[in-house]
Amino acid sequence: MGEVILKMDGIQKYFPGVHALDNAHLEVRAGEVMALVGENGAGKSTLMKILTGIYQKDGGSIEYFGQEIEIHGPRDAQSKGICIVHQELNLMQDLTVAENIFIGREPSKGLFLNQGEQNRMTEELLSSLHLNINARTQIKRLTVAKQQMVEIAKALSYQNTKVLIMDEPSTALTASEIEDLFTFIRQLKATGVGIVYISHRMDELKQITDRITVMRDGQYVDTVNTADTTIDQVVQMMVGRVIYEEPKSHSNVPPDAEVVLEAEGLTSLDVKNVSFKLHKGEILGFAGLMGAGRTETMRLLCGADKRDSGTIKVRGKEVNIRSPKDAVNAGIGYLSEDRKLFGLCLGLSVADNTALPSLDKLSGPLFVDDGKIHKAATEYVDKIRIKTPTVKTLIRSLSGGNQQKVVIAKWLHRDCDVLIFDEPTKGIDVGAKSEIYKLMNQLAAEGKSIIMISSELPELLRMSDRVVVMCEGRVTGELDISEATQERIMTFATKRELEEAV
Amino acid sequence: MKLNEKKIDMQKVLAPAALVILYVFFSVVGDGFLSMTVFKNILESSYYIGFMAFGVTFIIITGGIDLSLGTVMMCAALLGAYTFKQLHFPLIVSLLVAVLVGAVFGFLNGVMVAKLKLPPFIATLGTMMMSQGFGSIITKVQSQTWPTATEPVGGWFKKVFIRADLFGVKGFPVGVFWLIGFFVIAALILHKTKFGRYVFAIGSNEEAARLSGINVDNWKIAVYTLSGIFVGLSGIMYAAAYTTITPGTGNGQEMNGITGVVIGGTSMSGGSGTMVGTLIGVFIMSVLKTGLSNLNLQAPWQTFFTGLVVIGAVLLDIQRTKAANRVKKS
Amino acid sequence: MNKKRLFAAILSAAMMLSLAACGGGDKGGTSGSQPSGGSQPSGGSSTSQPSGGDGEKIFIPVMAKGFQHQFWQAVKQGADAAAADLGVEIYFDGPGSETEIDKQVNMVKDQMAKNPKAMALAALSTDAVKEILAECAEKNIPVIGFDSGVPDDTSGAVKATAATNNEAAAALAAEKFGEHEGLVAKMQAATSAEPVVIGCISQDAVSASVTGRTIGFVNKMAEIAEKYQPGKVSIEGHTLWEKKVADPAIIIRVEISATTEATAVQTAATSLLGAKGLAAVFCSNEGAVTGFLAAVSDGEDLAEGGRYADLVVAGFDAGAAQKNAVRQGWFYGSVTQDPYQIGYKAVEMAVKAANGEAVSDVDTGAQWYNAENIDDEMIALLVYD
Secondary structure, three states, rough: OOOOOEEEEEEEEEOOOOOEEEEEEEEEEOOEEEEEEEOOOOOOOHHHHHHHOOOOOEEEEEEOOOOEEEOOOOHHHHHHHEEEEEOOOOOOOOOOHHHHHHOOOOOOOOEEOHHHHHHHHHHHHHHHHHOOOOOEEEEEHHOHHHHHHHHHHHHHHHOOOOEEEEEEEOHHHHHHHHHHHHHEEEEEEEOOEEEEEEEOOOHHHHHHHOOOEEEEOOOOEEEEEEOOOOOOOHHHHHHHHOOOOOOOOOOOOOOOOOOOEEEOOOOOOOOOOEEEEEEEEOOOEEEEEOOHHHHHHHHOOOOOOOOEEEEEEEEEEEEEOOOOOHHHHOOOEOOOOHHHHOOOOOOOOOOHHHHHHOOOOOOOOEEEEEHHHHHHHHHHHHOOOOOOOOOEEEEEHHHHHHHHHHHHHHHHOOOOOOOOOOOOOOOOOHHHHHHHHHHHHHHHHHHHHHHHHOOOOHHHHHOOOOEEEEEOOOOEEEHHHOOOHHHHHHHHHOOOOOHHOO | HHHHHHHHHHHHHHHHHHHHOOOEEEEEEHOOOOHHHHHHHHHHHHHHHHHHHHHHHHHHHOOOOOHHHHHHHHHHHHHHHHHOOOOOOHHHHHHHHHHHHHHHHHHHHHHHOOOOOOOHHHHHHHHHHHHHHHHHHOOOOOOOEOOOOOOOOOOOOHHOOOOOOEEEEEEEEHHHHHHHHHHHHHHHHHHOOOOOOOOHHHHHHHHHHHHOOOOOHHHHHHHHHHHHHHHHHHHHHHHHHEEEOOOOOOOOOOHHHHHHHHHOOOOOOOOOHHHHHHHHHHHHHHHHHHHHOOOOOOOOHHHHHHHHHHHHHHHHHHHHHHHHHHHHHH | HHHHHHHHHHHHHHHHHHHHHHHHHHHHHHHHHHHHHHOOOOOOOOOOOOOOOOOOOOEEEEOOOOOOOOOHHHHHHHHHHHHHHOOOOEEEOOOOOOOOOOHHHHHHHHOOOOOOOOOOOOOOHHHHHHHHHHHHHHHHHOEEOOOOOOOOOOOEEEEEEEOOOHHHHHHHHHHHHHHOHHHHHHHHOOOOOOEEEEEEEEEEOHHHHHHHHHHHHHHHEEEEEHHHHOOOOOOOOOOOOOOOOOOOOOEEEEEEOOOOHHHHHHHHOOOHOOOOOOOEEEEEHHHHHHHHHHHHHHHHHOOOOOOOOEEEEEEEEEOOOHHHHHHOOOOOOOEEOHHHHHHHHHHHHHHHHHOOOOOEEOOOOEEEEEOOOOOHHHHHHHHHO
């Protein structure tokens, strides 16, 4: 392992009313992958913003190649060789790979752009990174994983990059794409670049990182060698308490349980003849790779998209679902994977968000009954432990986990018996995750039926009573939890139509 | 968190404070600004803008915009006067015609935006021209007059809507009752009904609202239609204040309404706003215009300063949002 | 911190306002300091109150129909000159465009709040200011109409009007058409198969002055045309003046633009220029001329060798573009009112009325000008730039 190239020590940062960083510490060696982990709000982002010059530190020191430095702004950081790949991709979808990489510093000939030179330089860069991407391709024609790699290539195109920060690079990637990313990271390591890797996915840390730095509540906790620690130990350091983990070994649902929801032959552009049954009190997992059509299937179920054919039965009775309104009336609630885009009205309060689908019940002949709304919201805040100052607080000031709980509250209050959770723990930190799990188990025990889409197999195996696996819009397998393993699920998930035909 | 609450309180006092400061300023600097006559002038030039602004507040909170306000208002006033003077309808029916014209154009806007998925800017740009042309076609480009106070038929028009001898006051500005009355109605609808709650939800996140089982399309049509009704009413108030309606006008009036809403703190990106803010925003503009005119500053100055106030108001709004976000992130 | 920022914003806004106010006040001060009444011993020149300090000075608002045309600037010059001569203070203002009735009403209301001794008014709509006129009558504030004045006033507040007789003035243009040899020849030679078209472009069918001019021109033109083609003269274009006959040999076509904006007038002019057999065009005010010139490549199409070189064109009012067209000989000629006189007389009569003297209507006259006499001293005074 190489020399220490970056050392942040005793970093302090204050925001109005908040001590965001208190004595934060981070050390990166050349040619290593250093994981930076911590729950949301632990201060990882703030620390990285100080490192990349977006914020200025209020105290402490940054040592870079043995010299104490000040970082004055994002450009300064870049010129010093410290680059970041953000969680959200910052690429212009309509421009080509080359145009994106060289935006703002395009090679030119006199007044005009030198497209040829730009493409040549890009191809050189891409091939040096062993990336099989055409420089002239429009970004929107690439998969998310490839786009991610273009982002990284862009960061590395600043020739002297010595420290590369990757903020949750794997969130949008499928399992095989993550493998590609890791291969790429390993190649990068070999060139002597120090990498800071931020992730919520514990299993990834084992695979790719050399050391792990843990932060909690703005403070430095510890740095450990990945090889010498277990994930459980890391999680304990993160949350400061022991997390209760227990994989499910058998289904909790009696075999004769009532069928609450039955889908038959659901078909649309991305969904091909999907059928399944959901029982009372059951948690039905939906596994599959990105683009397997799981979300699309659920959008048909909840009326968000129109289906071409297929029937939906609720408690044995066929219901004609043509709009979300019909689905809601049938008692089907959908919790989207993208809460901010599809689940919540960020500008409204906790109470108003909770009441949104059930305003009919909460209104008098003319006016809404704010008293009732507050009472209902307060009830759920207590029941499912939503952490919020008051129910009047705007939802945007809540943490991800608590926002997710408000979405749950909104459907519970609407008396939905079928709850569809689409990636319920995406972007939620470990502590909140286990809370969501507990809540889902509790709901199932109370007789609600739950469909859960997840790309994290351990999560599926831990929560589901039964797992439906999809691939390319079709159901390719169904497993009882007692017989489900990661390997078997992956076999079904990659079972392409061609292979099946053979 | 505490800081956040404080900021919101600041926002609540900012607009009223600006209104009071402006009024005091003009009272000190102006020539007889602090008088009943001038006060009445301020009120009377606020009525029609107020109604327009109440209506478009709903639209702007849903994240939309209505550029057809001004010309639809004129079209409503024109057709009302036309049916009264040329077709000899009873005045009360003509008033209903005006409201109906507003509602129909509003409904049309709503259908185009909600069902045909046209961007509100384009849809209402279309109706802006259509309504202007339509008014001119029907009236054969003849200006139309509403009854004045002394006319035997319909002389009550002005007495009911603009000023009457009431409570022993000569020329009491009765229009203020209508303005406040409809302000209360608009505020109740926006802040206290299911409809209003959906308006905020749609503006805040249309897709989330749809997935919550709200029929977003129909509610949007309702929003534009409601706004249209308010625009129709503003046509009546305009007619009561200015009597003569010229075809081919109304372009630019929509900006009076929209400006009032924006000064009142409603965000153009939708999802937040208050009706009382709109009312105050409208009064700020009227006080500013009347005050500048009182200082013998000609119309271009008034336009100039109104522009300054709009930019100032929006800048403050951005500052507030920024501050709020900063607190949230840390 | 936020509070500080707010205060700074309000403070700077207030400062700008008071600066602007001082600017406005200064203007009032200089115009008032020229006449004899200006040398008051109190020396309170710093206060910008127009009527507060020295109660003797008469304050008269002069409310015009617009600022858009140079015409109004000439009226203002006349009004300012009268104010200086008579030692009164005036405030001249008008809405940005002549369709902004509401702006003018607000303007007049705001000035009424200052209790003026008299008022000069060119109303965009009499109905719209009816209540204000009633108030004037009640408070004994005499109103003097100017330009188009305040037609059909019933309150009795309007004591007299200083205006051009628009019908007579426009008829002058028709008479001049009757003296044009080429045009007369065309009218004589006209047949039902190939009728001659004489156009009239007006900005609107609403304002009394433009309507008056349109009527004046159309009637006189019809009268002259009847001499050459009895019974075969048709008036078309706008329902208000329509008088159609079967198989006309001479068509007098009235084009009214959709709005008063220059582009709308241009559209109307273009449509008229497309008419077959078009021989002559009369534009009834400066706005109509501007729009018309835009439709003929700023007048170049009217010049020797241009597309419309044979077209006989007459305008009304003045303005730089129109004067140029007349001077170049592109226009046959134009009729001008006397805007300076209108402004001067309006203020003069208002002062008389304020002092209780009797006043009566004044015709401020009209003149025909063409390439030959445009630079005569008499005419040059009347035609504003």
